[in-house]
Amino acid sequence: MMVFRKNRMWGKHPLRDAYDVVIVGAGVHGLSTAYYLGQMGISNVAVLDKGYLGGGASARSTAIIRSNYLTAEAIPFFRESHKLYQGLASELSFNLLFDxxxxxxxxxxxxxxxxxxxxxxxxxxxxxxxxxxxxxxxxxxxxxxxxxxxxxxxxxxxxxxxxxGVVRHDAVVWGLARGADRAGVEIHPFTEVTGITRRNGRVTGVETPAGRVSAGMVVSATAGWTSTVTAMAGLDVPIVxxxxxxxxxxxxxxxxxxxxxxxxxxxxxxxxxxxxxxxxxxxxxxxxxxxxxxxxxxxxxxxxxxxxxxxxxxxxxxxxxxxxxxMTPDYAPIMGQVDGLDGFILNCGWGTWGFKAAPASGRTTAELIATGRTPDLIRPFALSRFDDNALVNERAAAIAAAIH
Amino acid sequence: MAFLVRCPNCGDRGVYEFRFGGEVVRRPSTSEAAPVWMKYFYARRNAAGNQREWWYHSLGCRRWLLAERDTTTNEILSTGWPGEVQA
CATH class of the missing domain: 3.30.9.10 (D-Amino Acid Oxidase, subunit A, domain 2)
Structure with a gap:
């Protein structure tokens, strides 16, 4: 028994009152973002979740990994994610049972x-x-x-x-969490974000039952509940x-x-x-x-x-x-910065195509936070595409889209 | 079946007799600028809780109705005809 206790895959920490980055949602997208931030040397990061790790959409995904999409925007993105998945088990030194x-x-x-x-x-x-x-x-x-x-x-x-292929979904969550923890990132399960604080068009932090946490950047990385998170930031997003x-x-x-x-x-x-x-x-x-x-x-x-x-x-x-x-109107994710709301990063709109995207979504989101520049791979998925009427229309590649 | 919807004409019927028409959104006037129309087309409240929404009784009386539903439990709180109840 002691063996298990000594080898906890991620540590417990008291919630501090300030971080460089707060990530809302400890599923594959939030943890992937945290892991790649850690790899880029940004470790003053907290991942907050209202439940346990990977207990939402990550636990319910059927975890199919593929990249045979339809559009010139989505194929390179999912191809990159597929490639990262192929190397992820050895990178994390964690068996993901990728078949x-x-x-x-x-x-x-x-x-x-x-x-x-x-x-x-x-x-x-x-x-x-x-x-x-x-x-x-x-x-x-x-x-x-x-x-x-x-x-x-x-x-x-x-x-x-x-x-x-198919991957063991819990293993992806645990492997990314352990990798993020080893890089110094804090993971806080059962810490629900109940509010997002803003000042002068800038997100300044989050509110939790354990107190207010200020943050230089807040990342929305939940799946299923994105609308409830963005509503706290005063934003109606094109998600149902x-x-x-x-x-x-x-x-x-x-x-x-x-x-x-x-x-x-x-x-x-x-x-x-x-x-x-x-x-x-x-x-x-x-x-x-x-x-x-x-x-x-x-x-x-x-x-x-x-x-x-x-x-x-x-x-x-x-x-x-x-x-x-x-679900988004064009069956594509919503990623990147939000015009008019500095410090708020979206990694959401994952519909039925999210699990296979986690490594690429996390790495590109981390790159955006680290450099301040939106990587080309996710530029087509910005929230502003709905203001510009520049939708991606990845519809034909999603089985779930068939009758939606 | 998953849950019942009370059609004002046909009474309580299984939800699979209906087509879901989405949350009620206010249509802008034709004089409104493009960004307002883009919000109307795409942005949604997607409330976790009570939501005003459209349903079409496709396998019944084939009429559109308005409903208020708790989206966390799928309990239909009230239904009515457009024009007779507040959208």
Whole structure:
């Protein structure tokens, strides 16, 4: 027992009354920002969270890592994040159980195959390993998929993305937290930010039940609750909170070793190391902050999964849950500085595409704080794009966007 | 089902009979400048708590209604027709 106590992965600290940087939210984005700030020599940093570490969207993510997006803005950003994930376990010296199993995005109609082809072209142009394959190759990669012809939604082709994978979500949270702690960053769970203080168009700190904390910079890095954080800074952002539900089956022997996604069926599925099948779908058809799961969505997920993998007809569902997604109008994140509010940095709008973005979001946010300049990689994602009507429209690459 | 919505015409019905129309936002006048319109298009309060919002009873009477809902519990607090209740 003493072994565990002596080797705490991050320390406890009394909350001080001033830091250079206060990060709101101790999920993957907040902790990644803190970790990279530490690597850049900025360690007078506190990460505050109303709950425990990685207990919000980070705990509920299905943790798929991929970079086969659609737009010239998003592909380089997610490609960078994918690359960082590939080296993250050795950088943090922490096993993240990254399994590069690959991914199939299935096309069931001429229209969806057109979009997959477009993505393949953009991916190849921007250096992402991604190509269109036909039913013969699909059968080799995932023999359990129902390729019979004459179905309402026949399988015509797939976008194959070999370097896609799945990562252990808690390990990412813990590894980043330990790395940040070792660099001198303080992590304060169960310390809710209840207010953001401002003076003369500048954010000056945050209020917590444990007292007021002044800060040179405040970073909003929550997922699901961004609107409640930005409201404290007097800001209405283009975000609406929708839940995304997922479920896990009982464990079975190795059955399929690739993530399979279908935008037409609104479902994605993969098998974990433990043998459980993880099934996720679109966001719910209404906004809410409730994290209760529903029978309606479970039925939809089950029906869609059986269209792809009918052999699962007798498998039992063990768990179902919902996580909150900050959906933006153009299915892209909101990052960087806020015009007219100095000292407030956004790392939010992570919708259903956030977990895979954490290393790049943290590193670019840290770079912005360290240098005062917005890195090119996140320039297209500024909040001001909604004033300039310069939206990114990453819609076609998000399964969850299908019916949103 | 997830929760019930009280349609003023049809009574309590499952939420899957309805289409969610988003929070009520005030439409600016045509003389307003572009930035005001951009806020109208994109910025949202997205309240965690009571919210005034639009619902369309697509699988029922096919009419738009206004509702007040607690977005943390999904309890529908009141519903009514536009024009008869305050937007």
């Amino acid at each position: 590069e199993m690959g991914r199939l995005d299935i096309g069931h109609s001429e229209s969806s195959v057109y979009w997959l082809r477009l993505r393949a072209e953009f991916n190849q142009l921007l250096g992402v390993d991604s190509r269109i394959i036909g039913p013969a190759e699909i059968k080799k990669l995932a023999p359990q998929i129902d390729l019979r012809e004459g179905k309402t939604l026949p399988i015509m082709a797939a976008l194959y993305h070999p370097p896609a 909170t929708f839940p995304l539900q997922a479920c896990v089956t009982e464990p079975v022997k190795p059955f399929v070793h690739i993530t399979i996604s279908s935008a037409d069926l609104h479902v994605y599925v993969y098998q974990t190391d433990r043998g459980e099948l993880v099934i996720g779908g679109p966001v719910d058809p209404y906004s809410t902050y409730s994290q209760r799961s529903t029978l309606d969505m479970l039925q939809e997920l089950a029906a869609s999964t059986l269209e792809l993998l009918p052999a699962l007809r007798d498998i039992k569902i063990m768990r179902q849950w919902a996580g909150l997604c900050d």
